[in-house]
Amino acid sequence: MSAPTSRAPFGARLAGAMAEHGPLCVGIDPHASLLTSWGLADDVDGLRRFSLTVLEAVAGRVAAVKPQAAFFERHGSRGVAVLEEVVAAGRESGTLVIVDAKRGDIGSTMGAYADAFLRDGSPLAGDALTVSPYLGFGSLQPAVELAAATGRGLFVLCLTSNPEGGEVQHARTVGDDGATVAATMAAHAARLNAGATPLGSVGLVVGATVGAAAHATGTDLAAVNGPLLAPGVGAQGAGAAELAAVFGSARGQVLASSSRGVLQAGPDVARLRDAARRAGDEAAAALG
Template sequence: MTDSFGTRLRRAMDERGPLCVGIDPHASLLTEWGLNDDVAGLERFSRTVVEALADRVAVFKPQAAFFERFGSRGVAVLEKTVEEARKGGALIVMDAKRGDIGSTMAAYAEAFLRKDSPLFSDALTVSPYLGYGSLSPAIALARESGAGLFVLALTSNPEGGEVQHAVRADGRNVGATMLAHLAAENEGEEPLGSFGAVVGATLGDLSSYDLDINGPLLAPGIGAQGATPADLPAVFGGVLRNVLPNVSRGVLRHGPDVGALRESAERFAEEIKAAVALV
């Protein structure tokens, strides 16, 4: 029987440290690496990141859009990237932010959460803003496949506040409502639930929110967006051990040199470890 995503993630974070590295082949990054903005450049970029880090980081987070922009050939590179990263021992959180209703949501889930899919991922980012209940097909398939979800709750982009901070009739805002739904999904799960939230590392003091959802908290915003590992205790407090900090450009800009990529990732990993030890 396959361990749940929460179990696999807890083990990976404890063994390798809680660093998630994004695989975000921006056109500008390809150029910085001396690569063409084409499928060959995409393939070289992704292969180098996986070669450098798959045997040492807990999680990779490929951003699906940067592969999809090249059409079917780009998606083929994404499939290969997922396959090779998994061989190296890294877990895959597919950053696709899918969100829809009914059979369409079910089809998105099939693409990324069905075990025999070429893009099967350990977890998928999803948007709940057609209503949390619209995620039901993805939740059901994730449970069946031993996978997980990361639900957008309190994101690091400034535009997110107009939706996530909107106050419901019961006085609780939308972001807090999403956290409460996830806590219910994870109730009783050990050592960690499989249904996490995306909570930005740039948001400052979140003590007014109950972040203890018994599940992982994916924390983008470190590096290029301005947050540092030292900021994590002030944002996440007592749940910091369940936080999966994501760094993308902060690591990737050191390529294509494999050694430099490794050094950068190790430096972030050590800074995160030191921050967690403070709580």
């Protein structure tokens, strides 16, 4: 495990960034179709130009950026090297970087994932990592411990917008309380965030288009006391009414994630910047 760091906890740093720049996180999702629409080749050079152009447009202007690791990994080791460049460029710009890798495993394997994405000195370590808890929340312990030691954050999958998500997330756990899986994940995050101000560093991923799922599953989002990463704001259909239905009194904890709604404005930096500004204004209004 890394030695304790002097870095402020992720939750505090994110709260500061949201207060300064608003509640928007811009996804860096270099889909092959987006590369094509930008006039770029679907190769490592296109990947680099796309990703660094997005950063040029939004760094220092939004609360966070979120590179999706899969779109870099599909280009092999050279693509992963571009992801390392993006993480480093985000760090240099002062913009928080959430690496969207959704890692989850057990034992030493989870420890290795934590080492790759959360250890000081690792070229893949941003400010936070998305993780999957579906081998049991306890399987995330190596990531929980290393994130706490290095001042980084985690976003735990909780309520996702894909139709099949409910098969697991809405299921009842085995035990005396019979709580849903989603509610159990939220309760674990709340325990880890207890007493943290202004936000804890263990957040949840909650789709902005999941409707009444939090209420239906008994998931107390406000009690999490941590950030709620919300894909689906804007281009995917979630506005003020949808956000109120999903998050209720927890709206102040929401970091709205927008990818397509911003990225389709490229490759012109000024147009990307304008799209991010509009998306940020819309998210702030919807969450107000």
